[in-house]
Amino acid sequence: MEITKDTAPRTRRTEWSLSLLGGLKHEGSFTARERTVHVAAVGGAKLDHTDAELPAGPTHLVKAALVGGAELSYPEGASAEIDAFSVLGGVDLTVPAGTAVEVSGFSLLGGRSKDIDGEPGGAVVTVRSYSLVGGVTIRRA
Template sequence: MAAVGGAKLDHTEAVLPTDGTHLVKAALVGGAELAYPEGASAEVDAFSVFGGVDLTVPAGTAVEVSGFSLLDGRSKGVAGEPGGAVVKVRSYSLVGGVKVRQAV
């Protein structure tokens, strides 16, 4: 939680719990840049006035995006492999959207 400032978390080399992780990011100004390793499931809640979420996941990971942004676009979800990892992103902001990328 911060008034001004973003978060950059690269979990690609981390050993995460198999039942998933939950990340909450709250800021007035500042977004979140997140990267997850293969097979990781997570729930991400982001709240900001100015700032979005930039998410990188491995190929095969499903991404479900919900929430709202008044002045910026939002990536659509990404279909993954049946029974594979799922990252759920709930992002709420006035300016700033959600960008989802799949790592190669």
Template sequence: MTNTTSSQRTDWHVSLIGGLKRRGAERMPADTVVITPVGGADLDLRDARIEEVTSVTKISLLGGVCLRVPADVTVEVEGFSLIGGRSVEPGPPDTPDASGRVVRVRNYSVIGGVDITRG
């Protein structure tokens, strides 16, 4: 189900088992919400068109977020996981926040963490 009534659209992905896998040069929506009891979110945003602020919210019992972003994007991570950690690869020291683009990741799960790489 996708809400596209405005430029600030939200993409909803709801499933019992399974997650979301996205990669390519498409435009990222302002908000992406993934709700699933079992399943993760695997997003490769290195070629995506990212606006100023993009958010990804992941809610599950079992499953985390694997995210790959361009080196010049700021990443903010928040949320809660009973079992699972956060791994955020830092950006290059000479060009932090160069593009002004921000990806906000919210992960709420019982088992599942967040893994963010740059490239």
């Protein structure tokens, strides 16, 4: 039996973004990672996945900031999990028809969109948002 080492370059599965002041922005054609983590004192995350090359499974965004929200767009058939933690800032989400959206979390001051039913067996976007000021807004594309 022969054992060989896999020397093929591996795709980085997690993208980290850390900053005191500044946000994270991806739009247009890019390769989305399985997991994106954005931590900032002041700065949001804007991820437009409509033209992105997506991984086989769901994408996962973790965003933590004192001030700054998350603005996200997904194409048809994309599943995702979103965890957002902020003092000031909410989640603004755009999904195509047929995508189910499950919302949970807490906001002291800010509205929260209700869950949206999708097609059986279709894409699901799960949002867990925790903030003092800022809610969750969901739009259909």
